[in-house]
Amino acid sequence: MSKEIMQKNIARAQAYIDQNKESVKQGRMRQDYHFMPQTGWINDPNGLIFYKGKYHIFYQYNPYYGHWDYMHWGHAVSEDLVHWEHLPLALAPSETYDDHYRGGCFSGSAIEHDGKLFLMYTGCTNNGSGFEQTQCIAFSEDGIHFEKYEGNPVLAAPEGVPKHLFRDPKVWKNDGKYYMICGASKNNLAQALLYVSEDMLHWEFFSVLAQSRGEWGYMWECPDFFPLGDKYVLLVSPMGAGERTCVYMVGDFSYETGKFVWDVSGEADWGFDFYAPQSFVDGKGRRLVIGWANAWDWMPFWKDWGPAYREGWCGSFAVPRQVKMNADHTLSFEPVEELETLRGEETVQENVLVEGGREDIPLQDGYAYELKMEVDLKETTASAFSLLLRCDQDRTRQTKITFDLKGQHMYFDRNQADGWSRGVSHSPLRLKEPGVFSVHIFVDTSSIEVFAEDYRTNHSCNVFADRSQDKNFLSVPAGNLKIRSMQTWSL
Ligand code: FRU
The missing domain is CATH 2.60.120.560 (Exo-inulinase; domain 1)
Known part of the structure; x- marks a missing residue:
């Protein structure tokens, strides 16, 4: 039954996109070479993965108008990071855990497991007593059509973490096990929580990987964690840290303790419009990030919803960037060389x-x-x-x-x-x-x-x-x- 609801919601969104994409395309503010939705609103890049020889991006998506609302996952593929082909939507709200007032399928990530493409995302729902966020799974045999796992949700907020501040799972594999970090908040300090699983379906709490010492807000959205050279990098989009929208920390990590200790930090971008980047490794072994070219705190809502909203869309992705480590352990974010083909x-x-x-x-x-x-x-x-x-x-x-x-x-x-x-x-x-x-x-x-x-x-x-x-x-x-x-x- 619920499979049918998701398919119905995807078909409805798809029909809207098909009907409106030509008129939205005429918008005067539309980007020439940055990735954008065909209609409506996008925010975070999700589920970035180099899968079966192609780059896949999924993204937070409201197809219906240029403003955030019920979150679907859009989907596109590319062979060169420059030209993107839009695919059918991957996820739509359909379940009690991801489909109540202003909820939806929130941000998450992708991984190949058991010959299938797995997505791990946050189900956000509101049953009248506030938002509740849980971690959920969906998978696909063909990389295009997804089905939600019957055992969802697979994780609820732990003791002491507010239910509306537990989201954005980023999953990876190490030494035969799956690991996932997600953003959380405790005692008004941002945290990245680490979980572990043997089979991608059953998850256990492992550690508090890192915690804001007060300087970086009360919540880390879209945390990302990865090795680079002989160091590890934690990349977060803090809430409640003023103008700092995208912070990285470089340090050491142990799979024994699950603790990350950093001694270098910096800004991936200081601008008003770079947020929630997600990283992945591609077929050339590069660590790439794609970020959303907007940010909540600095959205220009001052006068109205803005020039793009009036054209029936809002949001694009910044140019894909390769992350490189400098000798002093600061990071560089370099636009990918494929852009030269433009x-x-x-x-x-x-x-x-x-x-x-x-x-x-x-x-x-x-x-x-x-x-x-x-x-x-x-x-x-x-x-x-x-x-x-x-x-x-x-x-x-x-x-x-x-x-x-x-x-x-x-x-x-x-x-x-x-x-x-x-x-x-x-x-x-x-x-x-x-x-x-x-x-x-x-x-x-x-x-x-x-x-x-x-x-x-x-x-x-x-x-x-x-x-x-x-x-x-x-x-x-x-x-x-x-x-x-x-x-x-x-x-
Ligand atoms: C970040 C974010 C995420 C959340 C999603 C909802 O921009 O707020 O934390 O999952 O957007 O669309």
Whole structure:
């Protein structure tokens, strides 16, 4: 019976998508090359897996309108991380544990087990006395059509953890056993709880893998945990930690104790619009992450639901990034090389000494492009420079990215971007010696992702500028800027 309810709910959603996708596609703010829903709203990437030679992404999805509501799991596949084919929805709310007022199939992950594709997700329901979250399983023989496990839910919140703060299982296999961490909260401090299973169906509590010491909020959404080099990485999206939307910790872990002890931490992204990234290893052995290009605390709800909502959709995924460890155990998040296949017309400039005192040095026009630049700090006397992107002709509309080389700060200012977006995201830079300062930028219709300092200091923010805002400038208020190279490509 319940199998039928899920199939009916999927068929209804699918019919809505088919009927509306052509009109939603006409939206002026739609991205050119970032992954987006065909209709409606997406948030977190879920169930990322390289399975039978293809990249699969699932995602938190409300197909019906550009606002969060009853969560389904959308599904798409790709052979190159750049071009995605939409598949039928994988999950829809249908059970008492995932289908009551404003509940649904919340975030989770995927793993291959027993020749099948398994999904582990959070069932969220509200029976009148508040939200209750439990961990649930679904599986598929063909990787497309899923069935929920009859023994669901497989895990309820442990003693002392509020029932509405127990979610987002991330599963992996080690030495013949399955492990899973999920986000939780105890005594108002965020936790990542570790569970273990022999068969993917029966789960036991193992340990509190890590806990906020107060600095990183009361709840960690979408925790992810993985080995990198000879270290382990915990990646979390904290609730209640102010502007810090996506934090990583690097340290040591033991399968004996189930404890993770970290000594290095940082931000995967400082921008307003990068949240809930999930990682996986692909066929080339790379540790990749895909993040949602929005974030709850900074959603621009100030005036209305926003430009995308009015077009019947909301949300896209940031460009896929490869996680790399630096010698000091900080992390770099580097856009995948497959994005180079999108490159069109190229412009190159090398060894240019830009004399300061100018705010309007024109760069290549464009609204969807890639820009890569290297500044030679030894020969640079300017204490700061800015890139003014997606401007109109007289720069009354502009997004200003400023690199304060002397004060060691970076700012992404979108207060004048589009008449609607707001906020300045801000981070330190960590230039030590005068060497080369690198900047790599991906611009699309409604997003700008800036990667600086060899991909260590990144800011991703949405900007709903009209496509006619395609002027780009360099500003060097004083001193000289020595550009070793600057390349742009239309995408
Ligand atoms: C993170 C999140 C998750 C939850 C999902 C619901 O963005 O709040 O914790 O599972 O979104 O859509």
